[in-house]
Amino acid sequence: xxxxxxxxxxxxxxxxxxxxxxxxxxxxxxxxxxxxxxxxxxxxxxxxxxxxxxxxxxxxxxxxxxxxxxxxxxxxxxxxxxxxxxxxxxxxxxxxxxxxxxxxxxxxxxxxxxxxxxxxxxxxxxxxxxxxxxxxxxxxxxxxxxxxxxxxxxxxxxxxxxxxxxxxxxxxxxxxxxxxxxxxxxxxxxxxxxxxxxxxxxxxxxxxxxxxxxxxxxxxxxxxxxxxxxxxxxxxxxxxxxxxxxxxxxxxxxxxxxxxxxxxxxxxxxxxxxxxxxxxxxxxxxxxxxxxxxxxxxxxxxxxxxxxxxxxxxxxxxxxxxxxxxxxxxxxxxxxxxxxxxxxxxxxxxxxxxxxxxxxxxxxxxxxxxxxxxxxxxxxxxxxxxxxxxxxxxxxxxxxxxxxxxxxxxxxxx
Amino acid sequence: xxxxxxxxxxxxxxxxxxxxxxxxxxxxxxxxxxxxxxxxxxxxxxxxxxxxxxxxxxxxxxxxxxxxxxxxxxxxxxxxxxxxxxxxxxxxxxxxxxxxxxxxxxxxxxxxxxxxxxxxxxxxxxxxxxxxxxxxxxxxxxxxxxxxxxxxxxxxxxxxxxxxxxxxxxxxxxxxxxxxxxxxxxxxxxxxxxxxxxxxxxxxxxxxxxxxxxxxxxxxxxxxxxxxxxxxxxxxxxxxxxxxxxxxxxxxxxxxxxxxxxxxxxxxxxxxxxxxxxxxxxxxxxxxxxxxxxxxxxxxxxxxxxxxxxxxxxxxxxxxxxxxxxxxxxxxxxxxxxxxxxxxxxxxxxxxxxxxxxxxxxxxxxxxxxxxxxxxxxxxxxxxxxxxxxxxxxxxxxxxxxxxxxxxxxxxxx
Numbered sequence: 001x002x003x004x005x006x007x008x009x010x011x012x013x014x015x016x017x018x019x020x021x022x023x024x025x026x027x028x029x030x031x032x033x034x035x036x037x038x039x040x041x042x043x044x045x046x047x048x049x050x051x052x053x054x055x056x057x058x059x060x061x062x063x064x065x066x067x068x069x070x071x072x073x074x075x076x077x078x079x080x081x082x083x084x085x086x087x088x089x090x091x092x093x094x095x096x097x098x099x100x101x102x103x104x105x106x107x108x109x110x111x112x113x114x115x116x117x118x119x120x121x122x123x124x125x126x127x128x129x130x131x132x133x134x135x136x137x138x139x140x141x142x143x144x145x146x147x148x149x150x151x152x153x154x155x156x157x158x159x160x161x162x163x164x165x166x167x168x169x170x171x172x173x174x175x176x177x178x179x180x181x182x183x184x185x186x187x188x189x190x191x192x193x194x195x196x197x198x199x200x201x202x203x204x205x206x207x208x209x210x211x212x213x214x215x216x217x218x219x220x221x222x223x224x225x226x227x228x229x230x231x232x233x234x235x236x237x238x239x240x241x242x243x244x245x246x247x248x249x250x251x252x253x254x255x256x257x258x259x260x261x262x263x264x265x266x267x268x269x270x271x272x273x274x275x276x277x278x279x280x281x282x283x284x285x286x287x288x289x290x291x292x293x294x295x296x297x298x299x300x301x302x303x304x305x306x307x308x309x310x311x312x313x314x315x316x317x318x319x320x321x322x323x324x325x326x327x328x329x330x331x332x333x334x335x336x337x338x339x340x341x342x343x344x345x346x347x348x349x350x351x352x353x354x355x356x357x358x359x360x361x362x363x364x365x366x367x368x369x370x371x372x373x374x375x376x377x378x379x380x381x382x383x384x385x386x387x388x389x390x391x392x393x394x395x396x397x398x399x400x401x402x403x404x405x406x407x408x409x410x411x412x413x414x
Numbered sequence: 415x416x417x418x419x420x421x422x423x424x425x426x427x428x429x430x431x432x433x434x435x436x437x438x439x440x441x442x443x444x445x446x447x448x449x450x451x452x453x454x455x456x457x458x459x460x461x462x463x464x465x466x467x468x469x470x471x472x473x474x475x476x477x478x479x480x481x482x483x484x485x486x487x488x489x490x491x492x493x494x495x496x497x498x499x500x501x502x503x504x505x506x507x508x509x510x511x512x513x514x515x516x517x518x519x520x521x522x523x524x525x526x527x528x529x530x531x532x533x534x535x536x537x538x539x540x541x542x543x544x545x546x547x548x549x550x551x552x553x554x555x556x557x558x559x560x561x562x563x564x565x566x567x568x569x570x571x572x573x574x575x576x577x578x579x580x581x582x583x584x585x586x587x588x589x590x591x592x593x594x595x596x597x598x599x600x601x602x603x604x605x606x607x608x609x610x611x612x613x614x615x616x617x618x619x620x621x622x623x624x625x626x627x628x629x630x631x632x633x634x635x636x637x638x639x640x641x642x643x644x645x646x647x648x649x650x651x652x653x654x655x656x657x658x659x660x661x662x663x664x665x666x667x668x669x670x671x672x673x674x675x676x677x678x679x680x681x682x683x684x685x686x687x688x689x690x691x692x693x694x695x696x697x698x699x700x701x702x703x704x705x706x707x708x709x710x711x712x713x714x715x716x717x718x719x720x721x722x723x724x725x726x727x728x729x730x731x732x733x734x735x736x737x738x739x740x741x742x743x744x745x746x747x748x749x750x751x752x753x754x755x756x757x758x759x760x761x762x763x764x765x766x767x768x769x770x771x772x773x774x775x776x777x778x779x780x781x782x783x784x785x786x787x788x789x790x791x792x793x794x795x796x797x798x799x800x801x802x803x804x805x806x807x808x809x810x811x812x813x814x815x816x817x818x819x820x821x822x823x824x825x826x827x828x
Contacts, residue, residue, distance in 0.1 A: 032481040042484040049480045054472050061471065065659055066463045067446040070456040070792060077660055105708025107682030108522055119564075134694070139683035139708065142696035146681035150533075237709070245479055246491055246712035267560035268521030269553035278797050280548070282556035294519025294553065295651070298660035300714040378484060383692050 009333055009405075013398035016329065022322050025314055025394045027051070029243075038376035039404035043392025044217060044357050045380050047243035050306045060302050072298075081270075081296045082288060084305055088242070088251055091312035093215070093234070094225035099256050102301060103292050106216060106237045106250040107139045108266075112291065113233045113252055114147055114181060116262040117210045121180035128153050131174050131182040131209070135160035137189045140214055144183060153180065163346045164353070165193025171200045175207035182209050186224065187217035187355030190382050192327070192347045194222060194355045198229045205230065210258075216240060219251070220307070221323050221356035221393060223316045226253055233258075241356065241392055243307030249297045259287055268293035310394065319393045323356045326391040329398055330358040333405050341412055346386055356393065359386040362412065371411040377404045423747055423819075427812035430743065436736050439728055439808045443657075444468070452790035453818035457806025458631060458771050459794050461657035464720045474716050486712075495684075495710045496702060498719055502656070502665055505726035507629070507648070508639035513670050516715060517706050520630060520651045520664040521553045522680075526705065527647045527666055528561055528595060530676040531624045535594035542567050545588055545596040545623070549574035551603045554628055558597060567594065577760045578767070579607025585614045589621035596623050600638065601631035601769030604796050606741070606761045608636060608769050612643045619644065624672075630654060633665070634721070635737050635770035635807060637730045640667055647672075655770065655806055657721030663711045673701055682707035724808065733807045737770045740805040743812055744772040747819050755826055760800055770807065773800040776826065785825040791818045 017023055029048045032040075040048065064072045085100030093100065103109065114130075121127045130144055134157050148155050156179070158170045165188040175182060182204045187194050197213060204211045212233040218224050220241030226234055234253040238244035254262060267282040269275045271292040275285075284290030311319065327347070334345050346359040362368070362385060369381040380388040387408070391401060431437055443462045446454075454462065478486045499514030507514065517523065528544075535541040544558055548571050562569050570593070572584045579602040589596065596618040601608050611627060618625045626647040632638050634655030640648055648667040652658035668676060681696040683689045685706040689699075698704030725733065741761070748759050760773040776782070776799060783795040794802040801822070805815060 030476060030480040032483070033476060035481045037481070040483055046484045046486070048483065049475050054475050057471050057475065058468050061463050061468050062444060062447060066444040067449045067451065069446070069454055069462065070460045070794065071787070072660060104519070104522060105682070105711070107684070107708030108518060108680055111680045138686070138689070138692045141694065142681040142683060142686060145696050146679055150679060239709070246486060247709045248713060249711070250708070265560055265564060266522055266525045267556040268519070269556060270521070272552070272556060275552070278552040280555065282559050294521030294664070295653070295661045297519070297663070297711060297714050299662060299717060300711050303713060380484065
């Protein structure tokens with residue numbers, strides 16, 4: 001559809017909201033206080049709190065923590081890393097139980113799993129290269145630079161198209177007998193390019209490499225099929241589409257049949273076999289538990305569990321369907337803007353190659369983004385010139401999106 | 415003092431509570447629900463929630479997270495790792511600002527700082543040994559085993575006296591030109607032996623070694639003088655005497671004049687200079703910020719800040735004075751038990767060599783501890799035969815302690 005005037009888009013947004021089967025889920029999020037907020041288009045950076053977080057946290061503080069006290073560990077908390085991991089795995093990751101844990105930050109989890117992979121490759125052969133791409137999320141690039149430096153490995157860079165991302169042909173050309181590990185983002189943090197996980201994983205495996213996918217911008221918005229794609233390792237954060245709150249703990253996935261062969265470097269008591277024996281010598285716990293290091297971040301996991309349960313309830317396929325509609329709506333509206341506005345859509349136009357956000361760009365969008373924030377419209381700015389419109393499907397309406405785009409185009413006209 | 419009968423101890427406990435200047439602070443903790451809890455003697459494993467945690471968390475969820483949303487990062491959260499670190503440093507660690515951060519788990523922080531230390535030593539020379547002790551906390555031993563393994567270093571073990579801990583003479587005998595790093599606990603997790611931080615740090619420095627202190631069982635109970643002792647590195651947890659909640663984030667300390675020379679291995683975006691430039695290549699941020707890796711655990715820091723502020727308000731010297739009285743009281747009571755009971759005090763008798771808990775032991779204390787838990791008296795059991803009586807000074811009364819000891823002696827008589 002392509003209405004010509006603003007009023008038509010508003011009506012179209014209204015229709016889409018009326019037809020949206022997930023519309024009732026917007027009430028499951030906490031309403032913000034009066035603060036001049038017009039539209040929140042950054043749920044892909046920090047998701048909103050679910051409405052029940054306050055109550056769950058209050059119950060947690062009084063009950064499990066404040067009353068059960070240390071007994072909370074044996075009551076329930078000791079199993080939370082795997083249980084919360086399984087909840088995410090089943091709700092959003094296409095992974096059977098026993099392969100996912102919640103712990104650490106994404107950065108630390110990435111370090112642990114990437115080290116586990118390259119260390120195993122170095123034990124079994126002489127593979128010396130890590131493949132990654134120039135547009136991967138900064139922390140991924142920095143972590144891998146550090147690992148390459150300390151382990152004497154070479155980084156091989158795929159030049160990602162900034163408006164798209166990494167194509168399977170590029171991976172095919174770069175992997176080879178030297179490749180230890182391929183690390184890519186499933187959804188690119190700037191363009192929202194949705195990489196072909198199945199094909200890329202296959203190509204890497206054909207070359208004998210292990211593959212680690214960063215799912216930060218997929219988890220909870222784009223269905224992931226870790227098991228079906230034969231993925232080796234994955235990491236992701238829970239504070240975006242999973243609504244776990246600022247700095248919520250990360251998740252890590254290690255394929256079941258790799259768990260015995262891989263060993264992560266941060267040997268902590270909570271990943272040891274029989275931790276309360278407290279005896280000499282570290283032996284990793286069986287299974288995914290061996291990828292836990294320190295004391296699990298229980299307080300930080302309370303909102304993560306609420307968010308993951310909400311995604312499970314809504315269903316990841318329904319979430320994706322709305323996500324595609326939301327991003328398609330933004331692209332359609334942007335396409336209706338006059339050419340002299342000079343705004344370029346910097347995200348894939350093919351629905352099946354686009355994640356949950358849309359980036360639009362113009363040379364002065366850093367300033368425009370500031371004006372949007374001043375007017376209570378909150379997208380994200382991403383270097384060098386992109387306004388990134390995040391569209392968390394469970395908490396964002398088409399009407400809210402349209403109001404934001406109206407303000408955006410007004411601000412861009414100034 | 416040494417009353418002979420139970421009634422006299424009860425009266426003595428009452429007197430001590432009446433004279434206790436910190437007694438009003440007990441009301442600053444959340445009262446547990448009715449759950450048969452008689453006495454909580456494990457605040458050194460998991461501290462109670464402060465009374466204001468619920469309210470602070472509710473305000474955090476609605477206000478900073480739920481209303482300010484992503485703007486919370488620029489409003490305030492970006493600085494929380496250092497600000498919360500400075501708060502702890504000033505309240506409990508004897509450290510000037512700019513040397514402490516809150517991030518990660520203790521295990522991960524220990525890995526990062528120990529790696530930073532041994533990597534620097536290896537860059538500047540050929541020091542190949544890490545000194546630690548047999549009774550150090552398990553995660554410390556496991557982490558260091560892993561580091562020794564991956565960096566080709568040798569572990570040199572000090573045999574700690576189980577009822578005491580590491581003496582300065584033992585450190586003096588073992589350190590030498592090969593020593594890269596000495597890692598010890600300030601307060602031993604079983605015996606509560608309080609190591610001589612000043613003397614041991616000096617002895618290690620004289621040998622050219624760096625020193626990393628684990629402050630988990632000191633922070634918030636025993637005054638620490640990191641700056642005055644010239645300590646290089648320290649880590650600790652915030653969920654014991656700092657009441658940060660289960661799995662609360664850790665803190666790390668790096669002496670100001672070492673920060674430029676040390677480089678931690680987990681190079682994440684939040685420890686990079688100008689993180690939102692998101693450009694190629696990792697350069698650590700200046701100062702202590704370079705020791706941050708991933709996105710700071712903001713939700714998990716909310717209770718930590720409440721706990722640290724409470725310690726600051728009460729004053730660490732006053733807390734220590736009560737702590738010494740509490741542990742002395744337990745030892746005096748235990749000394750009054752008949753010899754045929756066969757209970758041995760396994761903690762130092764000298765007040766100035768004892769941290770905030772007292773361990774009593776007997777061959778069957780694993781079973782006795784279970785009976786105590788069934789009766790609502792909650793200490794900790796520590797292998798092989800110790801009941802560890804934790805006495806968090808701000809939340810524990812002498813009366814509560816006495817009631818627990820009555821139940822303990824009854825259970826031990828069965």
